[in-house]
Amino acid sequence: MEKWEIFQRRKSLEEKRIVLPNATVGKAYQVVLDLEGDDWNEVIISAITGLEQIGLTYTTDSNTLSGIPLESADVKLVFHLLVAGETMEKKVPFAVNPDPRSLWKTLESDKNDPWWKADEVHIQQPFGTKQFVAASKRGRAHANAGKFREDHYALGNTGFEGWNILAVSDGAGSARLSRLGSKVVCETVISHLKELPDSAYEALEGALKKAGNTTENPAEHQFQQIATTFLSPVIQQLYAELETLAGNLEAELSDLHSTLALCLIKESEQGWLILTFSVGDCPIALLDKEKNNIMLLNWLDSGAYGGATRFITMPEIFEHQDFSSRFSARIVSDFSYLMMMTDGIYDAKFETTFKLAQPAMWNQLIADLEGNNPESHRVDFKEGKVDLGAALSQWMDFWSTGNHDDRTLVIIY
Amino acid sequence: MRRLPVYFLLDTSGSMYGEPIQALNNALNGMLSTLRTDAQALDSLWISIITFDREVKELVPLTELVHFQLPEILCPQSGPTHMGQGLELLHGKATAEIRKATDEQSADWRPLFFLFTDGKPSDLKLYREMIPKVKALNFASIVACAAGHLADDSILKELTDTVVHLDTADSSTLKQFFKWVSDTIDQGNKSMGTTESITLPPPPSEIHLII
Numbered sequence: 001m002e003k004w005e006i007f008q009r010r011k012s013l014e015e016k017r018i019v020l021p022n023a024t025v026g027k028a029y030q031v032v033l034d035l036e037g038d039d040w041n042e043v044i045i046s047a048i049t050g051l052e053q054i055g056l057t058y059t060t061d062s063n064t065l066s067g068i069p070l071e072s073a074d075v076k077l078v079f080h081l082l083v084a085g086e087t088m089e090k091k092v093p094f095a096v097n098p099d100p101r102s103l104w105k106t107l108e109s110d111k112n113d114p115w116w117k118a119d120e121v122h123i124q125q126p127f128g129t130k131q132f133v134a135a136s137k138r139g140r141a142h143a144n145a146g147k148f149r150e151d152h153y154a155l156g157n158t159g160f161e162g163w164n165i166l167a168v169s170d171g172a173g174s175a176r177l178s179r180l181g182s183k184v185v186c187e188t189v190i191s192h193l194k195e196l197p198d199s200a201y202e203a204l205e206g207a208l209k210k211a212g213n214t215t216e217n218p219a220e221h222q223f224q225q226i227a228t229t230f231l232s233p234v235i236q237q238l239y240a241e242l243e244t245l246a247g248n249l250e251a252e253l254s255d256l257h258s259t260l261a262l263c264l265i266k267e268s269e270q271g272w273l274i275l276t277f278s279v280g281d282c283p284i285a286l287l288d289k290e291k292n293n294i295m296l297l298n299w300l301d302s303g304a305y306g307g308a309t310r311f312i313t314m315p316e317i318f319e320h321q322d323f324s325s326r327f328s329a330r331i332v333s334d335f336s337y338l339m340m341m342t343d344g345i346y347d348a349k350f351e352t353t354f355k356l357a358q359p360a361m362w363n364q365l366i367a368d369l370e371g372n373n374p375e376s377h378r379v380d381f382k383e384g385k386v387d388l389g390a391a392l393s394q395w396m397d398f399w400s401t402g403n404h405d406d407r408t409l410v411i412i413y
Numbered sequence: 414m415r416r417l418p419v420y421f422l423l424d425t426s427g428s429m430y431g432e433p434i435q436a437l438n439n440a441l442n443g444m445l446s447t448l449r450t451d452a453q454a455l456d457s458l459w460i461s462i463i464t465f466d467r468e469v470k471e472l473v474p475l476t477e478l479v480h481f482q483l484p485e486i487l488c489p490q491s492g493p494t495h496m497g498q499g500l501e502l503l504h505g506k507a508t509a510e511i512r513k514a515t516d517e518q519s520a521d522w523r524p525l526f527f528l529f530t531d532g533k534p535s536d537l538k539l540y541r542e543m544i545p546k547v548k549a550l551n552f553a554s555i556v557a558c559a560a561g562h563l564a565d566d567s568i569l570k571e572l573t574d575t576v577v578h579l580d581t582a583d584s585s586t587l588k589q590f591f592k593w594v595s596d597t598i599d600q601g602n603k604s605m606g607t608t609e610s611i612t613l614p615p616p617p618s619e620i621h622l623i624i
Contacts, residue, residue: 022480074446095449097479103452141602144452173603174611304513305523305551306415307603347415347519354516402414402457 001042001084009083012039018079018092023069025099029056030066042084050077054096072098101399107146109138115180119149122389127164128267133379133411135393139344140404141173148179151342151406152258154186156194161201163266165190166410168282170342172257172311173405177249181242181256185312188241189262192234204230205266208273212331227275227327231262235277235312242313257311261298261340265412271333277326279317281309282408283346287337287362294359297328302353307343337366337413344407348400373398381413417457417522417601418475418511422499424530426466427491428563433531433582434488440587441483447595454478454595457522457602461506465499467492475510494532497539500572504546511550522602523553523611527594528572530558531582533565544572553601553611558590559623566623576623577616589619 001009016039023029033045048058048065055070076091109119122135138149150171157164167186171178204226211222238260246253259280266273276284278298286295301310310317317323346356349368355361369392371378377395379388396407421441425434441462448454461475466489473483507524514520526547534540547555555573559566560582569576579586596614603611616622 017484019482022482024479072450074449093482095482097449097455100452100455103450103455105452141453174600176612302514302520304520305553306514306520307522308520351519352514352516402416404453404456 006084006086009039009043010086010088013043013081013083013088013090018090020065020077020092020094023054023056023094023096025069025072025096025102027099028066028068030064033063033065035063044082045079046082046087047080048077049080050075050094054094069096072096100401104140104144104404106143109142109146109148113148115148115177115183117149117152117179117183119143120393122393123155124387124389124392127412130267130412131381131388133388133392133413134409135389135396136408137393137396137406139406142406144404149406150178150182150258151344151408152179152182152186153340153408153410154190155410156190158194158196158198158201161198161205161266162268163193163201163264165193166263166265166340166412168261168340168342168408168410169312170259170280170282170344170406170408173307175255175257177251177255178257181258181313184242184245184256185238185258185260189234189238189260192237193264196234200230204275205268205273208329208331209268209270211329212270223329224324224327227277227329228324231264231275231277231327232324236318239312239315239318253313257313259301259309259342260312263297263338263340265338271331272335274328274330274332274338276328279310279312279314279326282340282342283356284340285338285356285362286332286335287339287359287366288332289334289336291336291363291366292359294357294362295332296357297330299325300353300356306347309343337362337411339412340410342406342408344403344405345396345409347405348398348403348407368398369395375399415457415519415522415602416459416477416512417454417598418459418461418507418524419598419601420475420503420507420524420526421460421462422496422503422526422528423462423464423472423486424466424494424496424532425464425486425488426494426532427489428494428531428561429466429488429582430490432584433560434486436582436584436587437529438483438486439584440591441486443588444591444595445478445481445483447592448478448598451595451599453602454598458598461510462486463499463503463506464488465495465502467495469495469498469502471502471506475506493535494530495536496528496530496534497536497541497543500540500543500547504543504550507550523551525598525601525611526550526552526555528555528557528569529560530569531560531564533563533568537568540568541571547572554597554613556594556597556613560587570623575610575613578621578623579619580621586619589617593617593620 056067119138124133169182171182261282264275284297458478557569560579
């Protein structure tokens with residue numbers, strides 16, 4: 001090659017952009033450098049420096065860069081080139097991403113915070129002829145930043161009248177006091193329902209059974225009216241109290257943004273009486289005895305974008321014409337599972353609301369819970385182990401890329 | 414997997430030539446380095462970079478952070494600032510790329526949009542035409558950054574309530590700004606009301622929020 005040719009060639013090599021795909025720590029990396037084309041004629045890469053500490057090697061014969069990166073890096077590699085026998089160096093940027101799993105930290109939440117709550121809670125108890133198990137756990141996203149769990153669940157019963165009340169709430173990640181909001185929402189609604197006189201529950205039961213015996217088909221409308229009449233004063237009262245609470249805290253109501261999924265359930269001779277109400281995106285689902293059909297007892301507020309939903313703290317909920325459709329009532333003879341969950345579970349396990357309606361997805365979830373998962377975590381419903389709540393909580397550590405929200409799951413089985 | 418799409422629309426018009434464009438390159442690289450060590454970002458962040466000067470160019474199409482590579486951003490020595498055309502391209506790309514909830518796919522987190530300029534649109538009419546269309550995409554936040562004394566805050570205010578002003582487009586100020594951008598991106602994957610804007614972290618002293 002003539003001197004001027006070499007000069008030209010060096011110049012064009014200097015300007016040439018060599019792009020190396022990013023690597024990731026722990027993942028095998030292999031890239032064959034494409035040295036075809038006129039620019040590379042009579043050019044040899046004699047060595048690449050900067051690879052040793054990353055854990056990669058370069059093989060000149062095959063022009064291959066390979067290995068398993070040991071640590072993350074954001075460096076400029078130096079390519080030593082021989083251009084017709086003359087040496088030159090070229091810097092090439094190279095990034096090795098850390099292993100995403102290694103980056104998650106578990107930082108303690110501040111126990112001195114006035115609204116602190118435990119990062120992880122679980123419970124199990126008999127539930128009439130069935131069993132009850134629930135767990136709620138701070139998500140990795142919160143643990144990573146030492147923030148609080150914003151999900152909440154609560155359970156109550158009316159004593160003599162035999163109604164059980166389940167509440168699940170997901171505090172908005174964007175709201176500063178949502179950990180308090182979700183707690184207050186669950187606890188307040190349960191305490192108001194417990195305060196109702198026995199006569200109110202007797203009337204409710206009577207109305208439900210009457211609607212259940214009606215020849216009118218479908219009786220859904222009638223059921224919905226019963227649920228609305230019974231529950232809406234309690235929901236209105238809850239909203240008013242949240243407003244007062246925000247005032248007392250000198251906060252905005254939106255600082256308490258939280259969803260609410262509420263379920264009242266009683267076992268009776270006619271079957272299971274079930275009332276629901278919800279605002280937000282926590283599904284309440286009932287899988288029938290044969291596990292062939294899934295019944296979603298509420299509809300979800302979900303926007304076009306992820307994480308977008310509505311909260312019980314939004315006044316427009318109450319004014320909207322769909323308000324009464326947030327209530328439901330029904331009588332079912334029996335069921336295999338009743339589940340309530342926050343989006344931390346269903347985003348990871350169902351992805352779309354459409355899939356929530358697929359019985360196969362629910363059977364998959366149950367198999368997953370029973371041990372069909374990479375971590376082999378088992379929630380053994382059949383054996384009724386004493387530490388089922390703890391097992392559920394452990395199961396909730398499952399890894400799902402991009403899904404690191406708080407997780408709450410409430411199950412009657 | 415749920416993505417957090419983040420769009421950058423960057424001014425590469427003539428006035429950025431020299432030190433400012435160098436500073437912008439450095440600051441963006443610094444931001445990417447920071448984000449690569451962020452567990453949340455590494456899992457969900459997707460970035461798109463569009464530049465505008467006389468020409469409007471999609472420098473890097475929407476790409477996940479894991480695979481993202483930033484080429485050197487270049488700018489001509491002189492020429493107009495086609496910010497309106499920039500918005501137009503951004504609108505088209507974002508409309509096509511952002512995943513809304515359907516039966517088959519899970520939705521993206523609400524996307525973020527950062528505009529950086531040291532001047533004002535030469536194509537003001539188109540710029541104003543595009544504003545309602547861009548707003549209709551319902552970004553979780555649109556942040557417009559005006560750098561230097563030639564940047565026009567009030568025109569940017571028409572696009573978004575969140576306008577920040579940098580006194581200069583030098584290396585350390587831009588670094589501060591893009592550090593703040595990465596803090597803002599951290600706020601992006603959270604549940605919120607369907608139309609509310611995210612709460613922005615408090616900006617550092619070099620960055621003035623324009624009220």
